[in-house]
Amino acid sequence: MESNHNNDWTAAELVYRGEGNSSIVIAVKKVCFDQFRKVKLFRKHKSLPDEDTFALLMPDFCDIPQTIATNDNLIGPVISVEIKPKQGFLSSLDPYSCVYSSFQSVKLEQGLITRKSGYCPLDLYSGCRHRMNIALNQLLSNPQNNFRIFRDLQLAYGEGLKCDIDTILHGFINVTETIGSIKDVFCNLLIEALLKPFHNKNEILYSKLKMKYEQHYCNYHRDISLPCECKEKCQLPYDCILGTILRTQMLDTIDHRFAQDLLDFILKCSSDIEKFSELTVPRGVGSISKLDFESNELFMTRKIWEFLVSLTAKDCSIIIAMQKLNSAEIEFNSDTEDAVTIIHVPQARSRFFVRLSIIDVDQKPFHKVYKLKNFKNIKI
Ligand SMILES: O=P(O)(O)O[C@@H]1[C@@H](OP(=O)(O)O)[C@H](OP(=O)(O)O)[C@H](O)[C@H](OP(=O)(O)O)[C@H]1OP(=O)(O)O
Ligand SMILES: Nc1ncnc2c1ncn2[C@@H]1O[C@H](COP(=O)(O)OP(=O)(O)OP(=O)(O)O)[C@@H](O)[C@H]1O
Incomplete structure (x- = not known):
């Protein structure tokens, strides 16, 4: 996360902030994060990879820095x-x-x-x-x-x-x-x-x-x-x-049930799964029904795109x-x-x-559409 320092932090300056499924979040401060790591039991087996890995430098939203307010x-x-x-x-x-x-x-x-x-x-x-x-x-x-x-x-x-x-x-x-x-x-x-x-x-x-x-x-x-x-x-x-x-x-207007059928259908006709991760907002976003300029394929792809963005939200x-x-x-x-x-x-x-x-606004991968199938307790 953001710091006034240059980027040569030592372990002693890092503070463990939290973690999700795919990342560990550290803030740049004074204490080593291992001491503070209070991880849920089901994540205990996870550790930082030994090989070089990537880090994202993000603003620390828990802070009110001088760049925002004197x-x-x-x-x-x-x-x-x-x-x-x-x-x-x-x-x-x-x-x-x-x-x-x-x-x-x-x-x-x-x-x-x-x-x-x-x-x-x-x-x-x-x-x-x-x-x-x-x-x-x-x-x-x-x-x-x-x-x-x-x-x-x-x-x-x-x-x-x-x-x-x-x-x-x-x-x-x-x-x-x-x-x-x-x-x-x-x-x-x-x-x-x-x-x-x-x-x-x-x-x-x-x-x-x-x-x-x-x-x-x-x-x-x-x-x-x-x-x-x-x-x-x-x-x-x-x-x-x-x-x-x-x-x-509320961009989710189709629910998991229909999203799964729709995605099955799209994947049968095309293997171009990249289109679901496109960052460009599709034309007609938010419209429940198919618009005049949309082909069937464009409409279905938009619905899956909207569904995944809604999952993130x-x-x-x-x-x-x-x-x-x-x-x-x-x-x-x-x-x-x-x-x-x-x-x-x-x-x-x-x-x-x-x-x-x-x-936590990372894009959800398209296979998330199938997630609900794994939960027998969710009423369908
Ligand atoms: O499906 P949900 O509502 O349980 O949400 C999952 C979260 O569970 P929660 O109920 O908030 O404890 C879950 O949170 P935790 O890891 O349990 O803190 C994740 O955020 C998961 O997303 P991803 O698989 O890491 O992309 C979340 O999964 P998706 O939103 O990607 O389906
Ligand atoms: N930019 C930020 N500023 C301040 N705190 C942050 C920031 N990003 C993450 N955090 C803290 O780190 C924790 C873990 O964040 P992260 O996005 O990795 O996991 P998550 O929200 O549990 O998501 P997921 O399980 O979906 O990966 C957050 O819950 C929050 O407390």
Whole structure:
């Protein structure tokens, strides 16, 4: 990840941050990552390859560097929250319960988790502050791989590491200044960040993606989640970070079942599988039906492309990096490609500088279309 140094880091400067299926993420700091590696049991067998391998140098989205905001007016620790929100709408494969709860059953059966989470993505994506608050509280109580808090770039809260929230947030939200509990104030801040407009580089693509979304409820979580009883019917803002992710997820208009048939058919006629990994956005993206200019083949290829992009959006994570503002004015670089904003939280009598990012947006390979076949617990 980004550093002010040149690239000659020694092991002593590297900090283990986390890892996925295909990569280990290290931040450039002062301690060797091996000491900190708290890996899920099923990844314990993995190690770094002995031969030369590749590394990606990425900005550290848990940080608020000087290139984005002059730090003179920012005080206290940088608190970053990582949320892996998963699929935010009901799938036609199961119109009653969220997809997340089905995968939780599979994980429980496979011994990957010890108890099912009360987190319902439909609550988080609802746009209703009450429901979002329930979702965040459930993530806090059973974070799994869906929720982490970092304090000054170090993991402070997550699966297997549940420290006291008030201690983690010390100097960020102060108990003497808050009305209500620190946890409530913190959740309110996160909700505001998730609902703020998220301006990003791909706005032109995203503006083409429509979102016809009403609040949904999930049968599985009916004892935890509450119906939205707000005076005005809540709706997820189209242009917030969750809205952006949801619109991309909703590019999946065909579901695994049909995607598999479609892909079988395409592969019978052509072996050019490269077309599914093309980075160019296909013309007509987001349109449910075949458009006049599209041949059958173009249409089917577009549908598979959209399905795979939607899979990426169903698996990506959000990082919200925040720091307290100490004065009325803050200068930030208006050329920055990052989505930054300022949030006033009356209950904390404070304003916060917030940087929003989306990570883990690697393209999914086309064979992912067949993945669902391997899960006998998923209702089809
Ligand atoms: O299928 P899901 O919803 O369980 O998502 C997988 C994730 O599981 P999760 O449920 O988030 O713990 C899974 O996450 P973990 O490795 O369990 O942290 C991966 O992100 C996987 O993607 P890939 O195979 O590495 O490209 C994800 O698979 P795909 O999104 O590629 O299908
Ligand atoms: N650019 C970044 N800035 C800050 N933290 C990051 C960044 N990229 C990754 N991370 C951290 O490293 C962890 C692992 O990231 P990675 O993308 O490899 O795995 P993942 O999200 O679990 O995906 P997968 O299992 O699909 O490979 C993330 O969960 C996050 O905590």
